[in-house]
Amino acid sequence: MAAVPPFADPSADAAAGAAVAFSPLYQQIKGLILQSLQSGEWKPGEAIPSEMELAARYRVSQGTVRKAIDELAADHLVVRRQGKGTFVATHAENHVQFRFLKLVPDTGAPGSEGPAQRDIIDCRRIRASAEIARALSLRSGDAVLQARRVLSYAGVPTIVEDLWLPATPFKGLTAERLSDYHGPMYALFETEFNVRMVRADEKIRAVPAADGLDSLLQVSAGTPLLSVERIAYTYQDIPMELRRGYYRTDTHHYHNRLS
Amino acid sequence: MAAVPPFADPSADAAAGAAVAFSPLYQQIKGLILQSLQSGEWKPGEAIPSEMELAARYRVSQGTVRKAIDELAADHLVVRRQGKGTFVATHAENHVQFRFLKLVPDTGAPGSEGPAQRDIIDCRRIRASAEIARALSLRSGDAVLQARRVLSYAGVPTIVEDLWLPATPFKGLTAERLSDYHGPMYALFETEFNVRMVRADEKIRAVPAADGLDSLLQVSAGTPLLSVERIAYTYQDIPMELRRGYYRTDTHHYHNRLS
DNA sequence: CAGTGGTCTAGACCACTGG
DNA sequence: CAGTGGTCTAGACCACTGC
Numbered sequence A, B: 001m002a003a004v005p006p007f008a009d010p011s012a013d014a015a016a017g018a019a020v021a022f023s024p025l026y027q028q029i030k031g032l033i034l035q036s037l038q039s040g041e042w043k044p045g046e047a048i049p050s051e052m053e054l055a056a057r058y059r060v061s062q063g064t065v066r067k068a069i070d071e072l073a074a075d076h077l078v079v080r081r082q083g084k085g086t087f088v089a090t091h092a093e094n095h096v097q098f099r100f101l102k103l104v105p106d107t108g109a110p111g112s113e114g115p116a117q118r119d120i121i122d123c124r125r126i127r128a129s130a131e132i133a134r135a136l137s138l139r140s141g142d143a144v145l146q147a148r149r150v151l152s153y154a155g156v157p158t159i160v161e162d163l164w165l166p167a168t169p170f171k172g173l174t175a176e177r178l179s180d181y182h183g184p185m186y187a188l189f190e191t192e193f194n195v196r197m198v199r200a201d202e203k204i205r206a207v208p209a210a211d212g213l214d215s216l217l218q219v220s221a222g223t224p225l226l227s228v229e230r231i232a233y234t235y236q237d238i239p240m241e242l243r244r245g246y247y248r249t250d251t252h253h254y255h256n257r258l259s
Numbered sequence C: 001c002a003g004t005g006g007t008c009t010a011g012a013c014c015a016c017t018g019g
Numbered sequence D: 001c002a003g004t005g006g007t008c009t010a011g012a013c014c015a016c017t018g019c
Helices: A025-039 A051-058 A062-074 A130-135 A175-180 A185-193 A213-217 B025-039 B051-058 B062-074 B130-135 B175-180 B185-193
Strands: A078-081 A085-088 A103-105 A117-127 A143-153 A156-166 A199-208 A224-234 A238-247 A252-258 B078-081 B085-088 B103-105 B117-127 B143-153 B156-166 B199-208 B224-234 B238-247 B252-258
Touching: A025 A051, A025 A062, A051 A062, A062 A078, A117 A175, A130 A238, A143 A175, A156 A213, A175 A185, A199 B199, A224 B224, B025 B051, B025 B062, B051 B062, B062 B078, B117 B175, B130 B238, B143 B175, B175 B185
Parallel strands: none
Antiparallel strands: A078 A085, A103 A252, A117 A143, A143 A156, A156 A238, A199 A224, A199 B224, A199 B252, A224 A238, A224 B199, A252 B199, B078 B085, B103 B252, B117 B143, B143 B156, B156 B238, B199 B224, B224 B238
């Protein structure tokens, strides 16, 4: 790998007098490491090369690599462990799950009820509606996988989730695969389909229980439920999942920290 | 200010064989800067001394001060502006408000509807119930200020908020002061009472509109509303506000980013 | 132009992990 | 013990702001 000049290529400057985008070296190194992460050169859970090795590879100082990795760690794309190395982040870790599941019991710590019981109700291949296509950056009519599942805590059905995935990257996903896998769904996506969810946006509303939701969640029709619509993104802000969750909030609540 | 040794005082080690807590120099510097922020040596909106000045004051290198300030900036306690200096963060800035108000219109950018209309319904001094006392780390019966307000967007009442504040630090707060002030409430707290909110925890539930909420929000009784219970903290994780909000989510939603 | 924060480097040393 | 990440320093230079 050749050395990267600390300044962006001025030839990219189109209009006369336009400001040349200044890109620090460590940002460029971050981009290069990001590429290797996306390409799968290093897989989730594995160690990436040491700071010294990367510094040699990119012909920069260790401090510059360090700052690049600092940012990747802040983005949760990578995890540092002193004395051991730097590892590609994975959803197959207990504490990571609660970054994406914010419903916690009113009493007791998150996850204190033990693992949820997961029941896959349905999983089928359909054609994307205009709305779903828009959310997933597809075209109407493109094939998508649709699934529904129920999460129960201590035997009480608490969450119903419908989710839609683009069919191409998730080719081969079935209700059986989902049911047989014990662990976070996003961990399965990593190992089986090489899709790593990096961030997500959620829109939260209060809605009355309708349709079949009341019976699935064992509440009376019209009971207020938390509606949580999520779009999850993989690298480069590519949307890879649309999820609509309905949460009972009589014994649980959605916890959020503002800072 | 004397130089701080890079290691914690071993005499603090009580039990034989107990691990001595290791505290990096930059963390200690961060703590010292934090003290100055709390004490009001530098006020919200003002510049703190330059990195070089702080390095001289604490007898450490600029790089160490830099790392300390980096963390303070990441915590949003301080804002860096290249070429100008480092400034104490304040809630009297537009983009900061949306860190603490996550209800956004379904269409259009956050705040695109213009500023909300704020109506103070009530503000009185009461004695803390056991529940409120617990949330604010007070004792039952301690004096607290209770207020209720309605926020309307485009003339539509959308949020009802009840809030409780410890009476001592907020001595002198009245409905008039709240009504007359145009700007974020937390900005008023900063300038008038020297209380700066640093972070908050929110518990979100779906509840039916009850009591007087239905009429205040102009919805029919039983309509699902988002219940948002917030405890806001000032420096050192001291709780300074309990707030219960009820949000209409027919044209707005609570937005959250998971990363 | 001086002063600020931002980047990059090189080197020394410390803390932690595992063989 | 060697190898990893973590801290600290000193110095050079760059980018941005305002006078």
